[in-house]
Amino acid sequence: MPTITKRGDTYRIRAYCGYDAKGKQVTRSTTWKPAPGMTPKQIEKELQRQAVLFQEQCSGQGWGGAVKFETFCKGWFEEYAEPNLRPRSVARLHQMEERTYAALGHIRLDKLTPRHIQSFINDLGKPGISQRESHARSKVDLVALLGEREILQKDLATRAGLSRSTVSSACRGESVSMPSAKKLAQALGMDYAALFETAAAKVTLSPKTIRNYHGFVSSVLGYAVRMGMIQHNPAQNVTLPPTERTEKECYTLEEAQTFLESLDNAPTKYRAFFVLAIYGGFRRGELLGLEWPDLDFENCMVRIRRTSQYLKERGTFTDTTKTVQSQRTLKLPAVVFDVLRKHRAAQAQERLMLGDQWHDTQRLFVNAFGEPMHPNTPYHWLQGFCQDTGQRFLGVHQFRHLNASLLISSGADVRTVSASLGHSQVTTTLNIYAHTFAEAQAKAGEAVAAALDFGGQRKARGSA
Template identity: 50%
Template sequence: MARIVKRGKGYQIRVSDGYTAKGKQNVKTMTWTPRPNMTDKQIEKELQKQAVLFEQKCQGLSESADIKFETFAKQWFKEYAEPRLRVRTVDRYKQYTARTYTAIGSLRLDKITPRHIQSFINNLQEPGINQKVGEKEPPKGLSPGTVRNYLSFISTVFDYAIRMNMLKDNPCSRVVLPPRNYKQRDCYTLEEAQKFLKFLQFESLMYRVFFTLAIYGGFRKGELLGLEWKDIDFDSCVVSVNRTSLYSKSKGGIFTDTTKTKGSLRSLKLPVSVFDLLRQYKVQQAQDRLKMGDRWIDTDRLFTAENGKPLGNSTPLKWLDDFFERTGLRKVTIHSFRHLNASLLINAGVDIKTVSATLGHSQVSTTLNIYAHTFAQAQAKASEAVADALKLDDKKQA
């Protein structure tokens, strides 16, 4: 918006015209002097008109739009991403820079067309691009989700350029993406989960608590590692999720962050049996703290290393892999216990909004997309139950 300043007999009109490649604001000015004998009302009206006209004149593109994509993207990381986005999001975007810079990094920002980006997106899907495949597996392209993440990174950089008045259009808006691939989530059956819990009874108390909460609460790994004793309400049997514990090399290791979304801030009421286990564990941790004495670092975390520091993010997975080797149980990921929780809720007939809130999803549509197959199976069972009931009534009538 134009700024008007009185200067002697005239007025100076100042308009911001975006930013230079170095992040410095461009300011353009003009001076308007009213004609003699103009009334105050006429001056005010004409002054506003001149300000609007000058502002419209300044809406042209910034000269800094000739900057190369790689150069501008690095500025975007420094000026926008690192101060405003979540650490894990920034780390993920940085993983996409190598391929992106190779493809379009040397092109001028204002010369990149939808065709340039479409060619890059198509290339990401070609067999052999994905390096994370086994030796015996056929060559693969990147997954549809990963391809979408690449485009999201590029598009976000262009959005920032538009906000800086360097461009008027985002070429990513016309790129065609591969269809989403919502796979059926691999998790234990009810019988497998019961067997897992049976074997778990003979393990260390900390991991009994960790995986019991994972199954009964459907918590994410970072949410479990971020739990503190003040989040445990023993009187009402409620566990509250208020933070997440994550790992980032750029942050120097383990750090505490906000939850994934606002919807992830939630409180869940869990069975009394789960809280009986939590009580045992709290007593044991207190005893461990006394043994360590001054070497104990008080963090209030439920899951800690021997000295009280937050448990490493990869430690539960290493323990789980060893557990599978010792017991012979089918291997699954820690996140699969979250899917197990969702499946049990859905098959129990819990409504979609409650399932979504329990999992901490920001939107119900997210839950529907992820668990579409499970909902379909539950609906089919419900339909079969109705059909069986009607057949039974028919027999009675006959």
């Protein structure tokens, strides 16, 4: 409520209008003078009315929001995002800054309307909006080329100023960005066109990506509302493109059984990794974050307490789990721990062979020197393994979907499945696996019909 101060024959009305970008409270004031002949009671009544009107005027003008969106957004990263969000989440949000600032960064918070944001969302869906660089794929066997020149991949990465992961991808014949391919060609002293072929980049953004941009803008404006900078969040009134729900492709039970059997000839660490993925339904980062003390061999229990992640700026690092509910303990079959015992023995042998060169991190899944395994390594190994064995390749995360499908098909209720997968809410499980639950329910209905024999078919057969 505004404060009123009498100053001679006038009154000063001071209103509080939120906070500026630095968190300082903003105040505005105005002067009101009674008309000649007004009685004290009339003055008091009109003074209160003027105070309310001035407060509404200040609120409507959004005095605290007289700061540009880009300026406030950068403060939001420092004040809210970086202290509260996971590093990979912050990195993904930073990737949206350039395009968002180009469209909205110059507009003041108090002047930003739903139409501004709607126009931005609409533009994101237009062809040609994607600024993604074209990609390049090697036309020659880079591994053989490096072998002839006696150059290690890690040394090439240093020369080119690229990550070892990028160089490894290029050597496997996978697509890398055109700037990265040019750096590789330059580091090798060869012509780009002789080494790489260029593939055009996508020119449109997916509905999911567009929704992510909207979520970014809405989060920033929601914080501005909570800080008293603006009165409401204009992003709430925006129409978003519909998302197409596609049924998740998943391995069949027969394919899973074949895959498990084919792992008998695989290296023990990859056999252990994918056996855990199938039987536990763990996320990739959760598996890579496992340490030997997290395993209870006596009771066949696995404890999830951390994840292992990768960022170009930080390399491989340890992070918290995705949600609090993701920290969980699961009991797995004894056959899983038989595989883990073999993996532990094999890793101990590797440690003895390397001696002082081994980095003891206590992790289950490590590289050749005992350091935490790069998150992309299981994916690339699986891709090559499926190609060599003639099996369908669906990626690492599909084993998590396989585990969920098997749980649901076995009759597990949604809360049990949600807890096993480490979802923060049961609704998340229902949304992801709605089709699988529907199939399980249909099978249950068929079982009930068979048990009741509705229509007297069993009785009719008996009388016949």
